[in-house]
Amino acid sequence: MPIALPEPKGRQRDVVFMREEGHLVVLGTAGSGKTTMAMHRARHLAGLPETGGRTLVVTYANSLTSYMRRYLTTVEGVTVQTFHKFAFDYLERRRGRSGKGTIHRELRKNLIERALHEVRAGTEKPLRAVAERPLAFFDDEFKWMAGHAATAHEDYVVNRVERVGRGRRLAAEDRAFVHRVYERYIELRGAYGHPYDYDDLATVLRTALENDDSARWYRHIVIDEGQDLTPEMIRALAAAIPEDGSLTFFGDYAQQIYGSRMSWKQLGLDLVRGHRAEFSDNYRNSRSISLLAQAIAESPHFKDEVDLVQPRTPAADGPPPTVIACRTAEEQLKRAAEQAAKLSRTGRVAVLLRHWKHAEEFARRVAGLKPVKLQKDKIKRWPEDARLFYGAFHGAKGLEFDSVILPLCDAGEMPPAEEVEAHGLDEAQARNARLLYVAVTRARSELILLHSGRLTGLLPGEESGLYLRGR
Numbered sequence: 001m002p003i004a005l006p007e008p009k010g011r012q013r014d015v016v017f018m019r020e021e022g023h024l025v026v027l028g029t030a031g032s033g034k035t036t037m038a039m040h041r042a043r044h045l046a047g048l049p050e051t052g053g054r055t056l057v058v059t060y061a062n063s064l065t066s067y068m069r070r071y072l073t074t075v076e077g078v079t080v081q082t083f084h085k086f087a088f089d090y091l092e093r094r095r096g097r098s099g100k101g102t103i104h105r106e107l108r109k110n111l112i113e114r115a116l117h118e119v120r121a122g123t124e125k126p127l128r129a130v131a132e133r134p135l136a137f138f139d140d141e142f143k144w145m146a147g148h149a150a151t152a153h154e155d156y157v158v159n160r161v162e163r164v165g166r167g168r169r170l171a172a173e174d175r176a177f178v179h180r181v182y183e184r185y186i187e188l189r190g191a192y193g194h195p196y197d198y199d200d201l202a203t204v205l206r207t208a209l210e211n212d213d214s215a216r217w218y219r220h221i222v223i224d225e226g227q228d229l230t231p232e233m234i235r236a237l238a239a240a241i242p243e244d245g246s247l248t249f250f251g252d253y254a255q256q257i258y259g260s261r262m263s264w265k266q267l268g269l270d271l272v273r274g275h276r277a278e279f280s281d282n283y284r285n286s287r288s289i290s291l292l293a294q295a296i297a298e299s300p301h302f303k304d305e306v307d308l309v310q311p312r313t314p315a316a317d318g319p320p321p322t323v324i325a326c327r328t329a330e331e332q333l334k335r336a337a338e339q340a341a342k343l344s345r346t347g348r349v350a351v352l353l354r355h356w357k358h359a360e361e362f363a364r365r366v367a368g369l370k371p372v373k374l375q376k377d378k379i380k381r382w383p384e385d386a387r388l389f390y391g392a393f394h395g396a397k398g399l400e401f402d403s404v405i406l407p408l409c410d411a412g413e414m415p416p417a418e419e420v421e422a423h424g425l426d427e428a429q430a431r432n433a434r435l436l437y438v439a440v441t442r443a444r445s446e447l448i449l450l451h452s453g454r455l456t457g458l459l460p461g462e463e464s465g466l467y468l469r470g471r
Protein backbone atom coordinates (compact mmCIF):
# COMPACT_ATOMS: atom_id res chain seq x y z
CA MET A 1 0.00 0.00 0.00
CA PRO A 2 1.45 3.38 -0.92
CA ILE A 3 1.68 5.86 1.95
CA ALA A 4 -0.93 8.62 1.62
CA LEU A 5 0.03 12.18 0.73
CA PRO A 6 -1.97 15.27 1.72
CA GLU A 7 -4.34 16.31 -1.06
CA PRO A 8 -3.30 19.33 -3.17
CA LYS A 9 -5.03 22.61 -2.34
CA GLY A 10 -5.57 25.77 -4.41
CA ARG A 11 -2.46 26.66 -6.40
CA GLN A 12 -1.05 23.23 -5.63
CA ARG A 13 -3.86 21.61 -7.60
CA ASP A 14 -3.19 23.77 -10.63
CA VAL A 15 0.44 22.71 -10.61
CA VAL A 16 -0.17 18.99 -10.17
CA PHE A 17 -2.61 18.89 -13.07
CA MET A 18 -0.94 21.48 -15.30
CA ARG A 19 -0.50 20.68 -19.00
CA GLU A 20 1.81 17.72 -19.54
CA GLU A 21 3.94 19.27 -22.26
CA GLY A 22 6.77 21.80 -22.08
CA HIS A 23 8.41 23.39 -19.08
CA LEU A 24 6.86 24.36 -15.76
CA VAL A 25 8.69 26.21 -12.99
CA VAL A 26 7.26 26.19 -9.46
CA LEU A 27 8.94 28.36 -6.86
CA GLY A 28 7.78 28.07 -3.29
CA THR A 29 8.80 29.05 0.18
CA ALA A 30 10.08 26.44 2.66
CA GLY A 31 7.38 23.99 3.71
CA SER A 32 4.96 25.04 0.98
CA GLY A 33 4.48 21.52 -0.37
CA LYS A 34 6.96 21.44 -3.26
CA THR A 35 8.24 17.93 -2.49
CA THR A 36 4.69 16.73 -1.82
CA MET A 37 3.36 18.18 -5.07
CA ALA A 38 6.39 16.93 -7.00
CA MET A 39 5.31 13.44 -5.95
CA HIS A 40 1.66 14.07 -6.84
CA ARG A 41 2.65 15.45 -10.22
CA ALA A 42 4.92 12.50 -10.99
CA ARG A 43 2.11 10.10 -10.16
CA HIS A 44 -0.32 12.08 -12.32
CA LEU A 45 2.05 12.27 -15.30
CA ALA A 46 2.93 8.59 -15.21
CA GLY A 47 -0.72 7.58 -15.14
CA LEU A 48 -2.15 9.80 -17.91
CA PRO A 49 -3.91 7.62 -20.49
CA GLU A 50 -2.30 8.94 -23.69
CA THR A 51 0.16 11.65 -22.86
CA GLY A 52 1.57 9.87 -19.82
CA GLY A 53 4.61 7.64 -19.66
CA ARG A 54 7.73 6.83 -17.74
CA THR A 55 8.40 9.65 -15.28
CA LEU A 56 11.63 10.46 -13.49
CA VAL A 57 11.76 12.35 -10.20
CA VAL A 58 15.21 13.87 -9.69
CA THR A 59 16.78 15.44 -6.62
CA TYR A 60 20.31 16.21 -5.58
CA ALA A 61 20.50 14.60 -2.14
CA ASN A 62 20.17 10.90 -1.53
CA SER A 63 18.32 11.10 1.79
CA LEU A 64 15.50 13.04 0.11
CA THR A 65 15.42 10.44 -2.67
CA SER A 66 14.86 7.63 -0.18
CA TYR A 67 12.27 9.75 1.63
CA MET A 68 10.32 10.20 -1.62
CA ARG A 69 10.62 6.56 -2.61
CA ARG A 70 8.55 5.52 0.38
CA TYR A 71 5.59 7.25 -1.29
CA LEU A 72 6.36 6.42 -4.89
CA THR A 73 7.88 3.01 -4.82
CA THR A 74 4.65 1.25 -5.77
CA VAL A 75 3.56 3.77 -8.39
CA GLU A 76 3.96 2.24 -11.82
CA GLY A 77 6.09 4.19 -14.23
CA VAL A 78 7.74 6.47 -11.65
CA THR A 79 11.47 6.28 -10.85
CA VAL A 80 13.14 8.39 -8.15
CA GLN A 81 16.86 9.05 -8.54
CA THR A 82 19.57 11.52 -7.71
CA PHE A 83 20.91 13.48 -10.63
CA HIS A 84 24.23 11.65 -10.50
CA LYS A 85 22.64 8.22 -10.49
CA PHE A 86 20.56 9.15 -13.52
CA ALA A 87 23.66 10.48 -15.30
CA PHE A 88 25.75 7.40 -14.55
CA ASP A 89 22.95 5.05 -15.63
CA TYR A 90 22.34 6.90 -18.88
CA LEU A 91 26.01 7.06 -19.82
CA GLU A 92 26.47 3.41 -19.07
CA ARG A 93 23.37 2.31 -20.95
CA ARG A 94 23.71 4.49 -24.00
CA ARG A 95 27.39 4.94 -24.47
CA GLY A 96 28.88 1.99 -22.70
CA ARG A 97 30.79 4.54 -20.66
CA SER A 98 30.53 4.22 -16.93
CA GLY A 99 31.11 6.84 -14.29
CA LYS A 100 34.39 5.13 -13.52
CA GLY A 101 36.23 7.86 -15.42
CA THR A 102 35.44 10.29 -12.61
CA ILE A 103 38.17 11.13 -10.20
CA HIS A 104 38.09 10.46 -6.47
CA ARG A 105 37.60 13.56 -4.30
CA GLU A 106 40.88 13.12 -2.43
CA LEU A 107 42.92 12.74 -5.61
CA ARG A 108 41.13 15.75 -7.07
CA LYS A 109 42.17 17.84 -4.08
CA ASN A 110 45.76 16.61 -4.28
CA LEU A 111 45.99 17.44 -7.96
CA ILE A 112 44.48 20.91 -7.50
CA GLU A 113 46.99 21.51 -4.74
CA ARG A 114 49.84 20.40 -6.99
CA ALA A 115 48.60 22.57 -9.85
CA LEU A 116 48.31 25.54 -7.50
CA HIS A 117 51.81 25.00 -6.19
CA GLU A 118 53.30 24.76 -9.70
CA VAL A 119 51.47 27.79 -11.07
CA ARG A 120 52.40 29.83 -8.00
CA ALA A 121 56.06 28.88 -8.47
CA GLY A 122 55.96 29.85 -12.14
CA THR A 123 54.24 33.23 -11.62
CA GLU A 124 56.11 36.50 -11.38
CA LYS A 125 56.38 37.86 -7.82
CA PRO A 126 54.86 39.53 -5.91
CA LEU A 127 51.85 37.25 -6.20
CA ARG A 128 48.36 38.71 -6.30
CA ALA A 129 46.19 38.08 -3.26
CA VAL A 130 44.13 35.48 -5.12
CA ALA A 131 47.20 33.29 -5.50
CA GLU A 132 47.45 33.05 -1.72
CA ARG A 133 43.87 31.87 -1.29
CA PRO A 134 43.54 28.38 0.24
CA LEU A 135 42.87 25.20 -1.67
CA ALA A 136 39.16 25.31 -0.66
CA PHE A 137 38.71 28.46 -2.74
CA PHE A 138 40.10 26.86 -5.92
CA ASP A 139 38.21 23.64 -5.34
CA ASP A 140 34.96 25.58 -5.01
CA GLU A 141 35.71 27.84 -7.97
CA PHE A 142 36.39 24.87 -10.27
CA LYS A 143 33.08 23.33 -9.19
CA TRP A 144 31.32 26.56 -10.05
CA MET A 145 33.05 26.81 -13.44
CA ALA A 146 32.06 23.25 -14.35
CA GLY A 147 28.50 23.71 -13.13
CA HIS A 148 28.07 26.85 -15.24
CA ALA A 149 29.90 25.60 -18.35
CA ALA A 150 32.40 28.42 -17.82
CA THR A 151 35.62 26.43 -17.96
CA ALA A 152 36.84 27.82 -21.31
CA HIS A 153 39.33 30.69 -21.15
CA GLU A 154 37.00 32.68 -23.40
CA ASP A 155 34.10 32.41 -20.93
CA TYR A 156 35.88 32.56 -17.61
CA VAL A 157 38.65 35.07 -18.30
CA VAL A 158 37.61 37.06 -21.37
CA ASN A 159 33.82 37.27 -20.95
CA ARG A 160 34.02 36.87 -17.15
CA VAL A 161 30.74 34.99 -16.77
CA GLU A 162 29.16 36.57 -13.67
CA ARG A 163 29.17 34.69 -10.39
CA VAL A 164 26.13 35.78 -8.40
CA GLY A 165 26.36 36.01 -4.63
CA ARG A 166 30.07 36.66 -4.60
CA GLY A 167 31.14 39.16 -1.95
CA ARG A 168 33.89 40.75 -4.02
CA ARG A 169 34.26 40.24 -7.76
CA LEU A 170 37.50 38.74 -9.04
CA ALA A 171 39.55 41.09 -11.22
CA ALA A 172 40.49 39.93 -14.74
CA GLU A 173 44.09 39.18 -13.67
CA ASP A 174 42.78 37.09 -10.77
CA ARG A 175 40.61 35.10 -13.10
CA ALA A 176 43.58 34.59 -15.41
CA PHE A 177 45.56 33.14 -12.49
CA VAL A 178 42.69 30.86 -11.42
CA HIS A 179 42.31 29.66 -14.98
CA ARG A 180 46.00 28.79 -15.28
CA VAL A 181 45.64 26.63 -12.18
CA TYR A 182 42.51 25.07 -13.66
CA GLU A 183 44.25 24.20 -16.93
CA ARG A 184 47.16 22.64 -15.10
CA TYR A 185 44.73 20.62 -12.96
CA ILE A 186 43.04 19.31 -16.12
CA GLU A 187 46.45 18.25 -17.51
CA LEU A 188 47.34 16.46 -14.31
CA ARG A 189 43.93 14.80 -14.13
CA GLY A 190 44.31 13.57 -17.71
CA ALA A 191 47.75 12.20 -16.90
CA TYR A 192 46.14 10.18 -14.11
CA GLY A 193 43.65 8.72 -16.59
CA HIS A 194 40.56 10.66 -15.55
CA PRO A 195 38.80 12.38 -18.44
CA TYR A 196 36.38 14.18 -16.13
CA ASP A 197 35.45 14.67 -12.52
CA TYR A 198 32.18 14.57 -10.64
CA ASP A 199 31.42 18.19 -11.48
CA ASP A 200 31.88 17.68 -15.23
CA LEU A 201 29.39 14.86 -15.30
CA ALA A 202 26.45 17.16 -16.10
CA THR A 203 28.22 18.56 -19.16
CA VAL A 204 29.22 15.07 -20.29
CA LEU A 205 25.59 14.01 -19.95
CA ARG A 206 24.17 17.11 -21.66
CA THR A 207 26.53 16.76 -24.61
CA ALA A 208 25.73 13.06 -24.95
CA LEU A 209 21.99 13.76 -24.87
CA GLU A 210 22.20 16.62 -27.34
CA ASN A 211 23.90 14.26 -29.79
CA ASP A 212 21.51 11.41 -29.14
CA ASP A 213 18.46 11.41 -31.38
CA SER A 214 17.13 8.05 -30.24
CA ALA A 215 13.85 7.85 -28.34
CA ARG A 216 13.98 9.12 -24.77
CA TRP A 217 13.55 6.70 -21.90
CA TYR A 218 11.52 9.09 -19.74
CA ARG A 219 8.68 11.14 -21.15
CA HIS A 220 8.37 13.37 -18.11
CA ILE A 221 10.90 14.67 -15.60
CA VAL A 222 10.08 16.28 -12.25
CA ILE A 223 12.91 18.04 -10.39
CA ASP A 224 12.66 18.65 -6.65
CA GLU A 225 14.97 21.01 -4.72
CA GLY A 226 15.98 22.31 -8.14
CA GLN A 227 17.94 25.17 -6.62
CA ASP A 228 20.61 22.61 -5.65
CA LEU A 229 21.24 21.59 -9.24
CA THR A 230 23.80 23.50 -11.29
CA PRO A 231 22.71 25.17 -14.54
CA GLU A 232 24.47 22.39 -16.47
CA MET A 233 22.45 19.75 -14.61
CA ILE A 234 19.19 21.51 -15.44
CA ARG A 235 20.17 21.89 -19.10
CA ALA A 236 21.06 18.20 -19.21
CA LEU A 237 17.65 17.26 -17.82
CA ALA A 238 15.92 19.58 -20.28
CA ALA A 239 17.74 17.70 -23.05
CA ALA A 240 16.61 14.36 -21.62
CA ILE A 241 12.89 14.72 -22.41
CA PRO A 242 11.28 14.24 -25.82
CA GLU A 243 9.54 17.02 -27.78
CA ASP A 244 6.15 15.94 -26.46
CA GLY A 245 7.36 15.42 -22.90
CA SER A 246 7.47 17.73 -19.89
CA LEU A 247 9.90 19.02 -17.33
CA THR A 248 8.63 20.39 -14.00
CA PHE A 249 11.08 22.28 -11.79
CA PHE A 250 10.33 22.78 -8.07
CA GLY A 251 12.72 24.98 -6.10
CA ASP A 252 13.30 27.70 -3.53
CA TYR A 253 16.17 30.09 -4.11
CA ALA A 254 16.24 31.11 -0.44
CA GLN A 255 17.60 27.62 0.18
CA GLN A 256 20.33 27.87 -2.43
CA ILE A 257 23.74 27.86 -0.83
CA TYR A 258 25.96 28.88 -3.73
CA GLY A 259 24.97 31.66 -6.10
CA SER A 260 23.83 30.13 -9.36
CA ARG A 261 21.13 32.47 -10.45
CA MET A 262 20.64 32.66 -14.16
CA SER A 263 17.64 33.38 -16.31
CA TRP A 264 15.36 30.43 -17.00
CA LYS A 265 16.30 30.71 -20.64
CA GLN A 266 19.98 30.35 -19.77
CA LEU A 267 19.04 27.27 -17.80
CA GLY A 268 17.54 25.76 -20.93
CA LEU A 269 13.93 26.25 -19.82
CA ASP A 270 11.42 27.82 -22.15
CA LEU A 271 8.87 29.71 -20.09
CA VAL A 272 7.53 31.64 -23.05
CA ARG A 273 5.65 28.55 -24.04
CA GLY A 274 5.81 27.11 -20.53
CA HIS A 275 4.39 28.11 -17.17
CA ARG A 276 5.42 29.49 -13.83
CA ALA A 277 3.70 29.23 -10.47
CA GLU A 278 4.39 30.18 -6.86
CA PHE A 279 3.53 28.57 -3.52
CA SER A 280 3.52 30.91 -0.57
CA ASP A 281 1.62 28.98 2.14
CA ASN A 282 3.85 27.28 4.66
CA TYR A 283 2.25 24.01 5.81
CA ARG A 284 5.17 22.83 7.92
CA ASN A 285 6.53 25.30 10.45
CA SER A 286 4.74 26.72 13.44
CA ARG A 287 4.19 30.47 13.32
CA SER A 288 7.07 31.25 15.68
CA ILE A 289 9.58 29.10 13.78
CA SER A 290 8.48 30.60 10.50
CA LEU A 291 8.89 34.15 11.86
CA LEU A 292 12.46 33.38 12.93
CA ALA A 293 13.20 31.87 9.49
CA GLN A 294 11.76 34.94 7.79
CA ALA A 295 13.95 37.21 9.92
CA ILE A 296 17.02 35.22 8.81
CA ALA A 297 15.89 35.49 5.17
CA GLU A 298 15.38 39.24 5.49
CA SER A 299 18.92 39.80 6.73
CA PRO A 300 21.32 41.68 4.42
CA HIS A 301 23.04 38.35 3.67
CA PHE A 302 20.17 37.41 1.38
CA LYS A 303 20.98 40.14 -1.12
CA ASP A 304 20.79 39.76 -4.91
CA GLU A 305 17.81 37.51 -4.90
CA VAL A 306 15.09 38.17 -7.41
CA ASP A 307 13.11 34.99 -7.23
CA LEU A 308 12.24 34.66 -3.56
CA VAL A 309 8.63 33.91 -2.80
CA GLN A 310 7.32 35.92 0.14
CA PRO A 311 5.89 33.40 2.59
CA ARG A 312 2.49 33.90 4.18
CA THR A 313 2.88 33.44 7.92
CA PRO A 314 1.40 30.10 8.99
CA ALA A 315 -1.33 29.92 11.61
CA ALA A 316 -0.12 26.83 13.51
CA ASP A 317 0.80 27.58 17.10
CA GLY A 318 3.94 26.23 18.73
CA PRO A 319 6.42 27.15 21.43
CA PRO A 320 8.89 29.92 20.53
CA PRO A 321 12.36 28.76 19.47
CA THR A 322 14.71 28.44 22.45
CA VAL A 323 18.33 29.57 22.59
CA ILE A 324 20.46 27.94 25.30
CA ALA A 325 23.80 29.39 26.42
CA CYS A 326 26.36 26.84 27.67
CA ARG A 327 29.85 27.21 29.12
CA THR A 328 31.69 25.07 26.57
CA ALA A 329 31.19 23.32 23.23
CA GLU A 330 31.36 20.00 25.11
CA GLU A 331 28.47 21.08 27.27
CA GLN A 332 26.48 22.06 24.20
CA LEU A 333 26.74 18.53 22.79
CA LYS A 334 25.83 17.07 26.16
CA ARG A 335 22.75 19.30 26.47
CA ALA A 336 21.79 18.55 22.87
CA ALA A 337 21.99 14.83 23.62
CA GLU A 338 19.74 15.22 26.69
CA GLN A 339 17.16 17.23 24.76
CA ALA A 340 17.29 14.79 21.83
CA ALA A 341 16.68 11.83 24.14
CA LYS A 342 13.70 13.60 25.72
CA LEU A 343 12.08 14.89 22.53
CA SER A 344 12.55 11.66 20.58
CA ARG A 345 10.19 9.92 23.02
CA THR A 346 7.28 11.79 21.46
CA GLY A 347 8.32 12.71 17.93
CA ARG A 348 10.97 12.71 15.22
CA VAL A 349 14.05 14.73 16.12
CA ALA A 350 17.03 15.90 14.05
CA VAL A 351 20.24 17.22 15.54
CA LEU A 352 22.00 19.19 12.82
CA LEU A 353 25.48 20.61 12.87
CA ARG A 354 27.47 22.75 10.54
CA HIS A 355 30.35 20.23 10.30
CA TRP A 356 30.49 16.50 9.87
CA LYS A 357 33.19 16.05 12.47
CA HIS A 358 30.92 17.65 15.09
CA ALA A 359 27.95 15.59 13.96
CA GLU A 360 30.00 12.43 14.52
CA GLU A 361 31.06 13.65 17.96
CA PHE A 362 27.42 14.18 18.81
CA ALA A 363 26.45 10.73 17.53
CA ARG A 364 28.86 9.05 19.92
CA ARG A 365 26.95 10.59 22.82
CA VAL A 366 23.64 9.09 21.74
CA ALA A 367 24.89 5.78 20.35
CA GLY A 368 22.45 3.89 22.60
CA LEU A 369 19.49 5.57 20.88
CA LYS A 370 20.62 4.26 17.49
CA PRO A 371 20.49 7.60 15.67
CA VAL A 372 20.16 7.59 11.87
CA LYS A 373 22.81 9.44 9.93
CA LEU A 374 21.50 11.92 7.37
CA GLN A 375 24.09 11.82 4.68
CA LYS A 376 23.93 12.89 1.10
CA ASP A 377 24.88 9.46 -0.15
CA LYS A 378 23.97 7.00 2.54
CA ILE A 379 20.31 6.35 3.39
CA LYS A 380 19.18 3.69 0.96
CA ARG A 381 15.80 2.99 2.47
CA TRP A 382 13.91 5.43 4.66
CA PRO A 383 13.81 4.12 8.26
CA GLU A 384 10.09 4.34 9.09
CA ASP A 385 10.42 3.80 12.82
CA ALA A 386 13.48 5.91 13.51
CA ARG A 387 13.00 8.77 15.96
CA LEU A 388 16.45 10.34 16.14
CA PHE A 389 18.40 11.63 13.14
CA TYR A 390 21.66 13.54 13.00
CA GLY A 391 23.93 15.03 10.40
CA ALA A 392 25.37 18.10 8.80
CA PHE A 393 22.98 20.84 7.65
CA HIS A 394 23.33 19.72 4.02
CA GLY A 395 22.07 16.23 4.73
CA ALA A 396 18.69 17.48 5.96
CA LYS A 397 17.72 19.27 2.76
CA GLY A 398 14.11 18.70 1.79
CA LEU A 399 13.30 16.77 4.99
CA GLU A 400 11.26 17.67 8.07
CA PHE A 401 11.16 16.71 11.74
CA ASP A 402 8.93 17.50 14.71
CA SER A 403 11.92 18.94 16.57
CA VAL A 404 15.24 20.29 15.40
CA ILE A 405 18.24 20.93 17.65
CA LEU A 406 21.12 23.06 16.37
CA PRO A 407 24.23 22.97 18.56
CA LEU A 408 27.28 25.19 17.95
CA CYS A 409 25.44 28.32 16.83
CA ASP A 410 28.49 30.32 17.88
CA ALA A 411 29.80 33.30 15.96
CA GLY A 412 33.12 31.44 15.50
CA GLU A 413 31.41 28.37 14.00
CA MET A 414 28.85 30.09 11.82
CA PRO A 415 30.38 31.03 9.46
CA PRO A 416 33.35 28.71 10.06
CA ALA A 417 36.77 30.37 10.03
CA GLU A 418 37.99 28.24 7.08
CA GLU A 419 35.12 29.47 4.93
CA VAL A 420 35.85 33.08 5.82
CA GLU A 421 39.47 32.48 4.84
CA ALA A 422 38.53 30.84 1.53
CA HIS A 423 35.69 33.09 0.41
CA GLY A 424 35.87 36.28 2.46
CA LEU A 425 33.48 37.31 5.24
CA ASP A 426 30.56 38.50 3.08
CA GLU A 427 30.34 35.38 0.99
CA ALA A 428 30.88 33.06 3.95
CA GLN A 429 28.06 34.84 5.81
CA ALA A 430 25.77 34.62 2.80
CA ARG A 431 26.32 30.88 2.42
CA ASN A 432 25.92 30.17 6.10
CA ALA A 433 22.81 32.29 6.50
CA ARG A 434 21.20 30.18 3.81
CA LEU A 435 22.30 26.95 5.44
CA LEU A 436 20.95 28.17 8.75
CA TYR A 437 17.66 29.04 7.03
CA VAL A 438 17.46 25.51 5.64
CA ALA A 439 18.21 23.99 9.07
CA VAL A 440 15.67 26.17 10.93
CA THR A 441 12.89 25.46 8.43
CA ARG A 442 13.23 21.67 8.93
CA ALA A 443 11.42 21.99 12.29
CA ARG A 444 7.68 21.57 12.51
CA SER A 445 7.08 22.60 16.09
CA GLU A 446 10.15 22.69 18.32
CA LEU A 447 13.47 24.41 17.65
CA ILE A 448 16.42 24.59 20.06
CA LEU A 449 19.66 26.44 19.33
CA LEU A 450 22.78 26.21 21.51
CA HIS A 451 25.95 28.25 21.83
CA SER A 452 28.80 28.84 24.29
CA GLY A 453 30.70 31.74 22.73
CA ARG A 454 28.98 34.80 21.26
CA LEU A 455 25.79 33.83 19.42
CA THR A 456 26.15 33.84 15.61
CA GLY A 457 25.31 37.17 14.00
CA LEU A 458 23.33 35.27 11.36
CA LEU A 459 20.48 35.06 13.88
CA PRO A 460 18.50 38.17 14.73
CA GLY A 461 19.42 39.83 18.03
CA GLU A 462 17.68 38.99 21.28
CA GLU A 463 15.73 42.27 21.15
CA SER A 464 13.81 40.85 18.14
CA GLY A 465 11.80 38.77 20.61
CA LEU A 466 11.82 35.92 18.06
CA TYR A 467 13.25 33.39 20.52
CA LEU A 468 13.37 32.76 24.23
CA ARG A 469 16.41 32.17 26.37
CA GLY A 470 16.28 28.67 27.88
CA ARG A 471 18.35 26.80 30.38
Ligand SMILES: Nc1ncnc2c1ncn2[C@@H]1O[C@H](COP(=O)(O)OP(=O)(O)OP(=O)(O)O)[C@@H](O)[C@H]1O
Pocket residue numbers: 006007008009012028029030031032033034035036037252283284397398399400441
Ligand atom coordinates in the same frame (compact mmCIF):
# COMPACT_ATOMS: atom_id res chain seq x y z
N1 LIG B 1 -2.18 20.64 0.85
C1 LIG B 1 -1.60 20.27 1.97
N2 LIG B 1 -2.35 19.95 3.05
C2 LIG B 1 -1.78 19.56 4.21
N3 LIG B 1 -0.47 19.45 4.40
C3 LIG B 1 0.33 19.76 3.36
C4 LIG B 1 -0.19 20.19 2.10
N4 LIG B 1 0.86 20.42 1.28
C5 LIG B 1 1.97 20.14 1.99
N5 LIG B 1 1.65 19.73 3.24
C6 LIG B 1 2.61 19.33 4.30
O1 LIG B 1 3.51 20.39 4.51
C7 LIG B 1 4.79 19.86 4.86
C8 LIG B 1 5.83 20.47 3.96
O2 LIG B 1 5.68 19.96 2.65
P1 LIG B 1 6.92 19.71 1.69
O3 LIG B 1 7.99 18.99 2.40
O4 LIG B 1 6.36 19.11 0.45
O5 LIG B 1 7.37 21.23 1.45
P2 LIG B 1 8.57 21.80 0.58
O6 LIG B 1 8.04 23.00 -0.09
O7 LIG B 1 9.16 20.75 -0.26
O8 LIG B 1 9.57 22.23 1.73
P3 LIG B 1 11.16 22.54 1.73
O9 LIG B 1 11.48 23.26 0.48
O10 LIG B 1 11.31 23.40 2.93
O11 LIG B 1 11.85 21.23 1.89
C9 LIG B 1 4.68 18.35 4.77
O12 LIG B 1 4.44 17.83 6.06
C10 LIG B 1 3.46 18.15 3.90
O13 LIG B 1 2.81 16.91 4.17
